[in-house]
Amino acid sequence: MAVRPAVPPRGSGSPLTNVVYPHFDAPGGSKRMHRTNHHTYKPAYVGRVRADGQFDILWRSRELVEPQAFSPYLGAAGGAN
Secondary structure (H helix, E strand, O other), X not given: OOOOOOOOOOOXXXXXXXXXXXEEEEOOEEEEEOOOOOOEEEOOEEEEEOOOOOEEEEEEOOOOXXXXXXXXXXXXXXXOO
């Protein structure tokens, strides 16, 4: 297994582009960083709120869901007017 240096050579772009993006466990479940937009892959859930404020999970995605940095519904300007 090849190991990359923790700090990339000067002028090689964003330091984050050279980081290996592993899966990791977090309090909300398994996560992974997206290589280009640095957002987080997460599981998707569908649930129902109980009277005590907690949730009953009705469905959970089998795989982590790829993040979108910007909503496709906002258009090219990203919602800016």
